[in-house]
Amino acid sequence: MLMAIRSPRSMATLLALMNSCSATISVLEKMELPAHGFFRPMKHFTRYLIAILLLAGTQLMAQSRHQKLGDERYNRLAYAKAIPHYKKAIKKTPENVDLVYRLAHSYYLIRDFSGAEAWYTKLMQMEGIPAESHFEYGHVLLQQKRYQEAKSAFAKYQELKPADERGGRFAEALANMKSWYRDSAAYFVENLPFNSRSSDFGAVRFRDGVVFASSRPAGTPTDLIYEGLNAHFLNLYYVKLKDETANNWGNPDMMKGGIRTRFHESSFTVDTSGTLAFFSRNNFLDGKKGKNDAKTILLKIYSLEIKGDKVGNIAEFPFNDDAYSLTHPSISPDGRHLYFSSDMPGGAGGKDIYVSHRQGESWSKPENLGPAINTSGNEVFPFIAQDGNFYFASDGHPGIGNLDIFQTRLSDKGSKIRNIGAPINSEFDDFAIFWNPGNETGYFSSNRPGGEGDDDIYRFKMELPTIQIFVKDSVSQFPIEKAELVLSDTNGVLIASQLTDSTGRGSFKVALANHYRIKVKTLEFDDYDLLVDPQTESGASQFDYYVTLYNPPPAITAHVIDEGSKTAIPNAKIALRRYGSPDTIFRQSDRFGRFSVKLNPNSQYELMVQKEGYFAFKSELSTSRDGFEGDTLIPMRLEPVELDKPMILANIHYDFDKWELREEAMAELFKLGILLEDNPKISIELGAHTDARGSDTYNQKLSERRAKSARNFLISLGISGDRIAYSGYGESQPINECSNGVKCSERQHFANRRTEFTIIGYEGKIIHKPGLPNE
Known part of the structure; x- marks a missing residue:
């Protein structure tokens, strides 16, 4: 035992209510509480802990001896000793409101609720009674479990003292008092x-x-x-x-x-x-x-x-x-x-x-x-x-x-x-x-x-209630094992954590008085935040919560780079359109050439990346589970646009002495049409070439017909003719040694019968060249 330790004294509620003791101490010490202090009844000290304001009653012009003795003890907070004097005095003046109130109040303060109820009931039938008596009467009735009458008494007090919110609070709470017994x-x-x-x-x-x-x-x-x-x-x-x-x-x-x-x-x-x-x-x-x-x-x-x-x-x-x-x-x-x-x-x-x-x-x-x-x-x-x-x-x-x-x-x-x-x-x-x-x-x-x-x-x-959490996959509906459950208070202070078992279950013991947050975390799914409020449930010892986790929205992080120099391309414009949706997502690459975007799961997208001076980059993306790995850095290589650099269109060849397009030539020109559609600012020249067989004049005219045939096909695809020049070069620019008088194989001659395109302008305007037969 600690021989040297002790604490303040107050009678159960005395400390709560009690305020003071008298200045004079004798063998029988007398302690008094101030008029506005805390008091405690003789029978039950609890009331001292709460400190109730004492009401000063009006003094009568003439007072009986017993009323004076009662008042003396009442003012000294000796309520039990005041009661017999008040009871004798009241026989002579039964309609004295102040006297009846002090008698009722004395019983109330010593926790004799039976006596208090009798005198408060009499008081309620009198006029000019203190408003506080209704509040006190409500407490007396509450203690006797007469809840409806108590509610009426509190409501009356609220009517008389609207500035004191207690009357309304008690009346309202009594209408929902079942909640007070919920967790018994x-x-x-x-x-x-x-x-x-x-x-x-x-x-x-x-x-x-x-x-x-x-x-x-x-x-x-x-x-x-x-x-x-x-x-x-x-x-x-x-x-x-x-x-x-x-x-x-x-x-x-x-x-x-x-x-x-x-x-x-x-x-x-x-x-x-x-x-x-x-x-x-x-x-x-x-x-x-x-x-x-x-x-x-x-x-x-x-x-x-x-x-x-x-x-x-x-x-x-x-x-x-x-x-x-x-x-x-x-x-x-x-x-x-x-x-x-x-x-x-x-x-x-x-x-x-x-x-x-x-x-x-x-x-x-x-x-x-x-x-x-x-x-x-x-x-x-x-x-x-x-x-x-x-x-x-x-x-x-x-x-x-x-x-x-x-x-x-x-x-x-x-x-x-x-x-x-x-x-x-x-x-x-x-x-x-x-x-x-x-x-x-x-x-x-x-x-x-x-x-x-x-x-x-x-x-x-x-007996702390148990919270159970069951976690499952939104797609397969299977339980998720080893999902991390993190329990914290509403301020984010960690309380406990655990992993779900093979059934997707985890559990915690919690207090009824608290609110909690549970974060469900996995590597494959989005985190899930759960607010737990066990006190809202009624009489239960276990609360079950079911959590369905969804895959995080797929995301791409792309790196736009120059195909030649491998350097980053900043400020490139990105457009993403999901098939079946009218909406387009727009982004712009940062100074490192990167951009990120979240996508819908199990969807198909068309991606376009554009930058002035580069051919547009176009691709399709699928976010199906089998075909997409989210959060992967995807390189997007853009080719620089170079003026006056001829580029051979593969597979655009012609039969001997013909200018009609073959099927494989149409397929290749269709690709060129897509390129022109994706890059609406560029203009091109189509240049056709023949082999060396035949006269130079004939081959010149034949090549012009072939170039024009290719141009007309592109126009049929919806490409503006203003963006397409054409030129026939005849046999003047062979790509091998098969010129006039040189014996070559059919394969070598076939290679010279070709069509090229050259970028010759921007903004849809053609940069004319001398002798270019434009229409």
Whole structure:
């Protein structure tokens, strides 16, 4: 046990609600709470944790002796002692609205809901009653499971106090209250054996056990009684855990040393290193009491250092103030953020939750967590778990009981506030949740019936639901084995990963309170992002998700280069047209001659690459599985256009003394027609040649007829005649030695009977040559 450790005391909810103690301490110490502080009933300390605004009733002109005695105790927060005086006084003035309200309110504050219900019912029949009484009456009815009547009471409060959003929230939430019981089967809850007949609450893990606050008798000369609750002051205790499975614990030991005082200590919190802790205590340090202007001793936060079995350097949190309370400290797992509850000026209502950030050896000015968290009610007992979930107790957010536990994620903008529901929340006060590492087990406190005393500590275990993911191929419908499943939170923080098995299945255990993202990754298919929200399901322990993966869109990356120099060709224009589609994809090569484009699967494309000064490159692409390999660098070689360089058209030959085109000649000219169509800016000359047999004059005319025949064929294909010149060269330009008088074979003569084309211009205009017979 740690002999030198102990934390602030407050009766179960006392710390949450309680604000102060009186300035005078006697053998029977009297602690008082400020009029706007947190209070706690004699029977159940929980209400102290929530801090309800006390309403000052109108003073009657004449008051009975019992009413005066009742008011004296009521103003001192001794509600149980005020009740018998009010009951006697009300016999004389049964229509006194202020008196009936204070009696009903006293029952409400000590959690005697049967008595409260009777007097609030009478109050509802009177005129001029406080608007807050409808809200309180709604809570009484809620605790008694009279939900429809509770909804009406909250709606009435909303009508009277439209600026206070709580009435509308509660009325609306009651219409959807089934969601509060949705996850009941996911939790196992048990009472812990070290609870006493007094108030025990606020358990947090520390070393091999837990630290908690308790008002059990300390058995010491300074063990004082707090009159407002007729109970002992709170002290911090440490109890060792022997066997959690068997719920076997040691005996609690009070944490002493410099922590314990004559006043309340509770709400212990320690960072994961176990060396820095904080706790709450009445304003008392080094034997001196701090008081506000009303001479009340409020709550403050203190830090302490832990080294081995010793503690030291107890110091005030730098933003404590004698004028208001700071309580319920909770440090983040990384030790960088301290959350706490306070009624400091500028808040939304009773108590708000604030955060201070560690900056080296100091702490930043506290920041209010804002209207998403804080309401005009009370928000207390903050806690942030290792998985980033933020928890707190509130009577301002709609709940099952008066004080419920809620969850959200501070790191997610727009994250909703979620009532974690039954069985952790009940019709009574539930608060001070703590999750153990791993987020499967933890502790919370409650004043629900069936416990050992007033407030008790409960252990819970969460049966984490299983998420199953089944992955299959969109085409074959077969399962995909070894697909990587990456589980992360909504901020992208990795939680776990695994590979699917031979059935395409993978699974994770997750918490109901969270949203998750699962990325499905493979080498062959597109990645798939899945948003998982198990809390939207109802009562299930397993959630199945089916993922169909599709092949990524085929893509080509091409390299446009000069066929001669092999250098890159920048700014080439690319056009891709999918057969069967009217749309064309346009691209342009970059300074490295490259371009990329995604294509549709199982499709046929026509590709055209054009660049000034080059012949167009034309090709067909197929993205069928068998005929295409995506993301491959495809070279596209463009031939430079050279003027006045004759190019022989293969297979354009003629029979002896004929100018009619042979079939193979037509096929070759058809290719030339395509080239002219693909390169609309060039103009050509068709030049025909004969062999040396026959006279020169005859051969000249024969070659002109052959050239004209080729030109006419191209025109018949739709090529403009303005782009085609023709010329007959007769036998003047043989390609072998077969000139006049030379004996040659028929094969040699056949080679000279040929047709050539020469590029002679751009932009569709012919550059005329002398003697060129153009038409």
